[in-house]
Amino acid sequence: MKLAIKLENITKTYPGVLANSEVSIKINSGDIHAIVGENGAGKSTLMKILYGMVKPDSGKIEIFENNASMSSPKNAINLGIGMVHQHFMLAKNLTVLENIILGIDRPLLKNIKLSKYKSEIQKVMELYSLNIDLNQFVDELSVGEKQRVEIIKVLYRGAKILILDEPTAVLVPQEVKELFKNLRNLKNNGVTVLFISHKLDEVLEIADEISVMRSGQMIDTVANKNVSKTELAEMMIGKSLPTPPKRVTLTNEEVILKVENIKLNDGDGRTIFEDITFDVHKSEILGIAGVEGNGQKEVVEAIIGIQELHSGKVLFKNTNLEGLGTRERLESGISFIPEDRQLQAMIMDMNLTDNVIIGRQNIEKYKSSLGTVKTKNAVIESEKVISTFEVKTPGTNTLATALSGGNQQKFVVGRELEDSPSLLIASQPTRGIDIGAQSLIWEKLRNSRDEGLSVLLISADLEELIGLSDRIIVFYQGKLVKELESENVTPEDLGGYMTGLKK
Amino acid sequence: MKMRFRLLSVSAPIIALTISFGLSSLILLIIGKDPYETFKIMFEYGIRGKSIVSIVNRSIPLYISAIAVAVGFKMGLFNIGVEGQYLMGSLVAAYIGAQFSVLTPLHILFIIIVAVATSSLWAAIAGYLKVEKGIHEVISTIMLNYIGTGLIAYSLTTIFDEPNSDYDLPRTQELPETGKMPPLNKFFNIEDLQDLHGFLVIAILVGIFYYWLVWKTTLGFDLRITGSNPIAAKFSGINPKRLVVIAMITSGAFAGLVGLGPLLGYFHRFTIDFPTGLGFAGIGVALLGRNHPFGMAIGALLFAFLQRSAQILDLNDVPKEIEQMMQAFILLIVVVFYEVIRRFIVKQQIKDASKRTDE
């Protein structure tokens, strides 16, 4: 059997970080080969090297048993490698067809032979049993469909090796099944699939061989049939994957947040969500499940005051929040962890002292009667957050951008919790951070909840959602379709409600 | 560590100056002039006693204009309309200020208030258009400049014109004695030199106020956050619309002071010769000084020095427009190098941070 890919002693360092250290791997042609490891293990860097986006400091690459030096993505494409990224690389405002044929022609001023391309792409779609409407604009597609476009895109360019980076991160269980079906079709047609993931169950379901990476090194490669989930987990981190342990619900009777029949329209009059009613009690974590784009994000923004409701009421500690701006709502005891920390929660080119004030600039602690900023208080608070939440940084004077993702998130969570709020809204609080930071944040959330905090939790990580929440509500197409006690819920159940398959 | 970075930032304007001098020398050579001689003449003329006073005087409106622009920049707003704002402010203030007479400090204060109110109002229009209609302030302020020019031309020839004047060209009535700002020489007893404008004091106060406003107050903090990351600003409770309007009005308010130096100091009335171009020059100084109160002061002095020393060039058969080219070169190059150095510093900081945390 031929080798599709052989990497020998690949090494790559970034300033202060050893991303890949002497990594070697052999991937058989026609296999579905999985590479697992937690966030920060070096999988992404390895893929970037394989795809020509990054040059390794040293090491050898062989594609189909020929020496290759990957100088650019174009180079990789020519060698038959196609990459489907975790965050889709599609232009929203261009059509599916335009996205697929982008970059194929040399940029000379000749006409695009649209019909020729269309028929060629149809042939590819038929061969691999993948279907999509070529004339749609990408921003009109569902997540699963976008992923399909990405796959067609690389297959159309003659890819014989398909690299998929965390492909199931954004899919619900039903879509994952669909994807795996497609992958098996590809395998039957001779395509080699390289599958990056940290979800061991899925990997064990689909892969022929599995390679484990940890801290920039390749630990081992094993055949699927020879390994168990526990063994894989141990190789990945030396201990099994933590799932938030079940604990007794201490939910109080008192209702902290009450949302009644709220409705929101967008600028063109279309309904984003309507008839949403739920409450959050003291000492309770209410989880919101839903595929991205079904209205949850906007509900949270409406509660915070960034979006203006069309109708309905939001009551916080029995006070109607209508008419209050974001600032007043935050100051009345609501804390918010937004889903994109770099864009929404922090100012990257300011230091941590300044960043601790964000969201609470006008409270007496940070604003004097003259209107000046009380920097001394900010320094004290920032240092408290840094120590309590184990944020790794040289000091509070460091710029936010200098911190790693996990530490930035810990800082943000710390800032929001240290305020002793009555209600915490957390959106994707542990997205993209290492296991250590994740456990810490889970622990802090649970402790605060036990001490009386109410939490509204949005997460795409179904295990996190089920593990942390006392109750879960599900959003689908802008409506609240189900409420569940999290005791006996499985990710498959949730997935069903999230995609409208279950009612 | 921070010192190291500060020094690096300062190197950008020095590099820009050097390259600019180099380019200008090249051009001078091409047109057959000796660069060394040219610069020598300029320099010698520029450091003469009389020149220094003139330079300081010239730099005053440049500095205030730069501060007006910088207030906007700090928030990510581009107030290109300082030009129109200061002219409107000066015109209205000149007209109203000439209608009565009270004690000098009071009179001058009143003139200042009128100018600032007018210019703020004019700037507020652009703020409103941005917030309610989504029109980018670069376009709206530039259009308002042209509209302002038309309005000024009209009102100067009709309602604001000096009544019963035998002077041919339109102009406002002269300010009474109480409306004139005395030169500083009176206080310091300096003879023989050209008058140092009294408005210098106000310029310095403006600089200090600007520093306090932007770096010490919560409002300034909000401004800087919004300028750096408008989305996070919104999530932190800042009302972006309100802040845009406040920022534009503040910027416009500073703009109103720009023309008052000349008005109160030596023009004493608004005429068609009233100095123009200060609004645009201020943009250059703000960019050069990187919106920092001290940096802009140096920048203003530098540009004023170039302007003044270039005056001698005509007498030596060198086109004095070379100075404008130099200014423009400095501007473009410094802007490039600021960015280059900024990125370098950020990279260094990241390196330092990860090094430290590995320990």
Next chain:
Amino acid sequence: MKIIKSLSKRYIIFTPILLVVVVAQVETYSQLTTSGTFGAAIRLAIPILLAGLGGLYSEKTGVVNIGLEGMMIMGTWFGAWGGYMFGAWQGVFIGMLGGALFGLIHAIATVSFQVDHIVSGVAINILAGGVARFLNVIAYRDVSFASSTASPRIQGDIGIFTMPFLAGGKIGETETPNFFGRIEDLNIFLFSDFAGLLLGFLSNISYLTLFALALVPVSILVLWFTPLGLQMRSVGEYPSGSESLGVNVYLMKYVGVTISGALSGLAGSYLVVAGTGTYLEGQTGGRGFIGLASMLFGNYKPFGILMGSGLFGFADALQLRSSQAVHGLLIVISIFLLVLTFKAFFEKKYKAGVLSFIFSAAFLIWFVNSTSIPNQFVYFTPHITTLIVLSFANQRIKLPEKIGVPYKKGELN
């Protein structure tokens, strides 16, 4: 009925047009719809169109280009110099090169050095002003006609075209009947005005105008139907995605920005060569920015830009030819605001309705109490039109996704 329905949806466009035509029936305001006015409108619209198209090429690749004004200034100076030294068409070409050179500078600053786009644009405008003035002084040192703010006249000219039969143009040496001109003279409601419009388009049109107008369909072809255009657009929408497919992001941005410089330069050359015949300081008069406005108004589509620049050109033409006609616009505005008042009340937006009623009344009073608008006001007609148009048009503009965002190779934006 269907036609009326779709028309009433676009009422913002059609009502003013209808009102203008009606008001134009009155003798004093007849200039509103004469062929002379329309001819001037086209002449004045072209620089705005070219600047707008220039802005389009740049912004489609994700680079904001505020420096269009400066590039246009370079076009005027180099166009005048080239025209003086060699001839009209050479002047045009050299003007384009001048604009393209400054476009290149903007590209280097924003793409390779990642300078903030607007800051760079502002710096370019300042640089262009200084360079133009300086060059004007040294290039014409020994020529008597020049000052620091004006250049001597260009040699020759571009040449004008008038369509035979429809507009009375010559075939060889023989005159032909002027079909549209006849209709215009007949003063029939709507038909004569429309004839005036067509006549304006077909008589005394500079060849350069035709060239500029041709660039509209050419731009559509290039941007939407060639691989080059697709790559340019993709770079403005999703640069990192494009890069991963092998598109040379930096190169595409350079191309887009340099073309935008060339087109602005062409706009400048046009001002000189098909207009005054000399370089004059300040002759661009903010048209670079108005071009940007027409790009926004046209929602980033070449045809829309054509419409927008036509509108601004019309406002400019009125200002130039007949301040009487501008006075006539006052009543048009008043009535239009009245229509808006009704619409606002119908939609129960009382505050907006009261506001537009007050303004409507104000314009009416102004109209009745004056016979003409002061020159100084007329001078800024195009600028205030820009503001008004942008106020109304801003709702559904679709900017390229990654506009204004500096791109670093290898980054995942």
